[in-house]
Amino acid sequence: GGGMSTLDVRDIRASHGQLVAAQGISFRVEAGRMLFLAGANGAGKTTLLRTIAGDHRQDGGTIRLSGVNVTDMPAHMRARAGLSLVPEGRRLFPQMTVRENLQLGASTSREGPWSVEAIYDAFPNLEKLDRSPAGKLSGGEQQAVAIGRALMGDPVAIMLDEVSLGLSPAAVELAYQALRKVRDAGIALLVVEQDLTRALACADELIVMCEGREMLRSLPGETTLDALVSASLGHGK
Ligand code: ATP
Secondary structure: OOOOEEEEEEEEEEHHHHHEEEEEEEEEOOOOOEEEEEEOOOOHHHHHHHHHHOOOOOOEEEEEEOEEEOOHHHHHHHHHHHHHEEEEOOOOOOEHHHHHHHHHHOOOOOOOOOOHHHHHOOHHHHHHHOOHHHHHOOOOHHHHHHHHHHHOOOOEEEEEEOOOOOOOOHHHHHHHHHHHHHHOOOOEEEEEEEHHHHHHHHEEEEEEEEEEEEEEEHHHOOOOHHHHHHOOOOOOO
């Protein structure tokens, strides 16, 4: 189906040589919703995100963005269509300033509500860092810049890999505050998070993967931490 501002993936399959890293993965994220993807190391989460972004070869399946089939588009065309990936480690340009890093995310083809000033309004802790080299920022601040950079492209959907990895508890809090604002701005969010407690607390819906497959799919109010742990270990389906 069509619909506005949705990321819709059907039956995605991807591999590394002989190893099938993701298979039969389907979901739909609506505007203003956060879908969490959890699972142990090696479950296939990163490969799935990179495949959806067009950075990894897709062996099967369909990807639609706001109803538009982007499956046959290369990564840069998917980005232009409104699909944004914030990779693990964030990959900012450390010598460039916060403002310059944000400006690099600006889309040349899509004109949206997000300017550097709008980002500073949404994430007030960034404004004072405007001229700081991104490499000098804390992990949490860098995560906020990476999210801001994604917003500058006026995305339909943002996918984030390992949001809280390597961040202090306070920085994780800041990153999630930022994500809630992004969600409330009407963007579809797909969040990879290894911290199951966090996923349970923040998700609108969550999927646990194990060995490339969906092990569990639930609304947070309808599952438990034990069930998530068990699914990530491959039990329960
Ligand atoms: P992590 O949290 O460690 O990133 P993940 O859930 O994101 O785990 P992937 O990184 O997608 O999982 O890995 C899925 C499977 O694919 C694993 O078995 C992994 O060893 C394998 N894999 C990942 N990248 C490569 C690669 N470049 N070459 C070969 N195998 C790979």
